[in-house]
Amino acid sequence: MTAGNIEIDTxxxxxxxxxxxxxxHLSTLGIPHLVLERSRIAEAWRSGRWDSLVANGPAWHDRFxxxxxxGLSPDGFAHKEQVADYFEAYARKFKAPIRTGVEVRKxxxxxxxxGFTVETSQGVIQANRVVVATGPFQKPxxxxxxxxxxxxxxxxxxxxxNPQQLAEGAVxxxxxxSSGTQIADELLRAGKQVYLSVxxxxxxxxxxxxxxxxxxxxxxxxxxxxxxxxxxxxxTIAVSGAHGGRTVDxxxxxxxxxTLVGVTRSFSDGVATFQPDLAANLARxxxxxxxxxxxxxxxxxxxGLNLPLEPEARRVFPDPECVSKPILELxxxxxxxxxxxxATGFATDYSWMNVDAFDEKGKPRHQRGVSxxxxxxxxxxxxxSRRGSSFIWGxxxxxxxVADHIATQRKYLEYRDAAERQAEQAASTAPASVxxx
Numbered sequence: 001m002t003a004g005n006i007e008i009d010t011x012x013x014x015x016x017x018x019x020x021x022x023x024x025h026l027s028t029l030g031i032p033h034l035v036l037e038r039s040r041i042a043e044a045w046r047s048g049r050w051d052s053l054v055a056n057g058p059a060w061h062d063r064f065x066x067x068x069x070x071g072l073s074p075d076g077f078a079h080k081e082q083v084a085d086y087f088e089a090y091a092r093k094f095k096a097p098i099r100t101g102v103e104v105r106k107x108x109x110x111x112x113x114x115g116f117t118v119e120t121s122q123g124v125i126q127a128n129r130v131v132v133a134t135g136p137f138q139k140p141x142x143x144x145x146x147x148x149x150x151x152x153x154x155x156x157x158x159x160x161x162n163p164q165q166l167a168e169g170a171v172x173x174x175x176x177x178s179s180g181t182q183i184a185d186e187l188l189r190a191g192k193q194v195y196l197s198v199x200x201x202x203x204x205x206x207x208x209x210x211x212x213x214x215x216x217x218x219x220x221x222x223x224x225x226x227x228x229x230x231x232x233x234x235x236t237i238a239v240s241g242a243h244g245g246r247t248v249d250x251x252x253x254x255x256x257x258x259t260l261v262g263v264t265r266s267f268s269d270g271v272a273t274f275q276p277d278l279a280a281n282l283a284r285x286x287x288x289x290x291x292x293x294x295x296x297x298x299x300x301x302x303x304g305l306n307l308p309l310e311p312e313a314r315r316v317f318p319d320p321e322c323v324s325k326p327i328l329e330l331x332x333x334x335x336x337x338x339x340x341x342x343a344t345g346f347a348t349d350y351s352w353m354n355v356d357a358f359d360e361k362g363k364p365r366h367q368r369g370v371s372x373x374x375x376x377x378x379x380x381x382x383x384x385s386r387r388g389s390s391f392i393w394g395x396x397x398x399x400x401x402v403a404d405h406i407a408t409q410r411k412y413l414e415y416r417d418a419a420e421r422q423a424e425q426a427a428s429t430a431p432a433s434v435x436x437x
Contacts, residue, residue, distance in 0.1 A: 008034045010406060011118055011127035013104045015041045015096075018133035018380030020087050021064065021396040023096040025403035031410065035096060035133075036120060038103040042087040044137065045080045051162045052186060053080045054241045055392075056178055061214040062392045064090060075212070077241030108354040109373070116355070116375065128375060129406060132353070132364075135380040137346040146342065147267035152332065157183060157343040163190035169338030170194070172272070174264050176201055177236030180343030181248050185240075188258050193336060197264045197274065198250060198281050202288040203238040206247040208296050209307040213239065214391075216296050223388035238285070247289075250282055251317035260322045261330070272330045279323055286316070369402045377402050 012022050015037030026033045040046065055062045060074035062083075067090050069078055078086065091098055106119040107130055118125040140156035147154075153167055157179045163186060170193035173184040184196045204213040217223050238248040254260050262278040293313060300307050330337075350358060357373035359365050365372040368385045378384070379402055380395050388394035416424065 005124050005126060006034075007126045008032060009127070009410070010034075010129045010131060011036065011116075011125055012131045012133055013107075014133035014135065014380075015087075015091070015098045015100065016044055016133065016135055016380070017042065017087060017392050018135060018395045018399065019098075019131075020091050020096060021399035022131050022133055022379055022403065023091070023098065024064075024066070024094055024396075025400050026406070027094050027096070029403055029407045031403070031406060033097065034125070035098040036102045036104055037098060037100045038121075040084075040100055041091055041098060042084040044135070045084040045087075048137070048158055049080045050157075050160050050183065050186075052242070053182070054078060055080075055083055056239050056241050057214045057391060058212050058241070058245070061212070064392065064396045066090070067093060077245055104352065106352055106354065109356075109375075114375070129377065129409075130375065131377040131379055131402065132350070133379040134348075136348055136382055138349045139347045140342075141345050141347050142342045143344055145264065145266050146340070147270075147272075149267075149270065149332075152337070153339045155339070155341055157341060158346070160341055163187050163192060166192070167338045170336040171339045171341060172264075172332070172337050173197065173341045173343055175199070175236070175343030175345070176238055176250070177343065177345075178239055180341070181238045181250075181253075182240050182242055183341060183343060184258060185242070185253060188253065188256060193257075193259075195259045195261055195330070195335070195337065196250075196253070197261050198278060199263045200235045200281055201238045201285050202235060203248050203250075203285045204292050205289060205313060206239065206241075206245045208293060208313055209300065209310050211296075211307065212245070213292065216292060216299075217387075220295050220299060223386060223391075223394070225387040226385070228383055228387075249317060250285070251320060251323070254320035254322055255317060259327070260320070261327050267332075270332050272332060274326070274328055274330070276326060276328055278326045279319070282323065290314070369398055370405050377406070 010026060010031055010033040012019050012033060012035040015035050019035050019037065023033065023035050054077040058075050059069040059072045059078055062078070063069060069082060069086055072078055072082065103121040104118060105121065108117050110117055115126055115128045116130050118127055118130065140158045142156055160183055171187050172195045173180050174197045176196055176198040180196065184194050188194045206213060208216065240246065240248055250260055260278055261274040262281065263275040265273045265275050350362060355373045355376050357364055357371040357376045364378045364381065366378050369378045371377055379399055382390045384398050385401065389398055
């Protein structure tokens with residue numbers, strides 16, 4: 001890109017997994033488009049994750065249909081660099097029109113004419129449509145209860161890279177979803193004393209009876225759930241592909257030396273307080289785990305599958321002391337805690353979009369990615385069309401739906417009534433003017 005005015009039918013903002021998938025489907029449909037990425041393709045996988053991160057799903061599942069991971073077993077878990085390389089290779093595969101190093105600074109609906117004016121770091125673009133493929137992980141969230149204590153190092157999980165970056169001393173990890181649990185486990189393996197604050201969660205088996213949980217959720221129809229069950233909005237999922245893929249078991253982590261506490265409530269004068277809900281949260285996680293096993297067993301019996309029994313999967317570790325005698329208050333200095341890692345999720349940031357596509361809380365108003373603002377689309381949102389939307393393969397299917405919608409709208413706009421068709425025909429058959437000396 002160079003400074004100046006560029007006109008394009010469809011502009012895609014972001015070249016992560018959502019933007020690459022969107023570009024593939026637009027290319028297949030012959031829709032002129034441009035993808036802008038402020039950094040590198042799939043940059044979030046490279047610099048927005050900790051060093052040892054691997055995908056949470058196996059390679060046969062967490063990929064696009066048109067390309068397999070090179071040099072990786074289908075049952076393996078791709079390292080974050082392999083994932084980023086995969087998307088770069090995928091984009092090259094169909095020559096995606098991606099421009100990197102270009103930041104989109106403002107999108108505004110045109111007045112008195114269709115389309116949008118898009119201000120970027122390298123000029124202005126006029127686009128008929130804009131697809132926002134920036135994903136949900138835009139702005140790390142640290143809750144207001146975070147202590148104002150200069151003696152503590154506090155970082156978000158997005159800023160964590162490895163155990164070596166942390167100061168000497170114990171660590172409190174707040175949040176026990178996939179990120180918080182994996183980071184806490186890595187710190188424990190590195191010899192750190194770790195306290196993990198555990199809230200409500202699901203913890204599916206990593207694998208059961210020779211099938212990964214991604215497979216089970218697929219055949220059981222769980223990926224196709226159209227909406228989150230009521231009351232589950234703040235329930236995280238604890239699953240990991242680390243170390244070859246293992247089921248997350250918080251009691252097992254405690255047996256290895258980790259101290260579990262309930263939901264973090266507050267901080268005051270160097271003392272952290274926790275909700276008395278640890279045992280209840282673990283019990284609800286167990287219920288989710290066992291429900292998946294029960295559903296899998298029923299599916300195997302109903303369909304006569306020859307998959308080996310796995311009675312060991314139902315073995316439950318005894319409650320450690322931190323569960324039977326929960327810690328409700330903790331003096332951080334006495335516990336030797338010098339670092340708090342907030343694995344407390346992300347918020348979206350659409351402040352750069354001056355369009356009527358958001359509710360009073362700033363969240364996109366859309367139906368399967370098609371915004372209430374004509375010409376604005378979203379891609380890569382959790383639960384965009386179903387539960388599977390958060391996964392790599394899910395965003396590919398969501399992108400196809402959005403691209404098909406764009407193609408349909410283009411056909412409507414190509415319509416000409418009888419008078420317009422006659423005028424166009426007359427213009428095309430009119431004899432050329434003859435100029436004489």
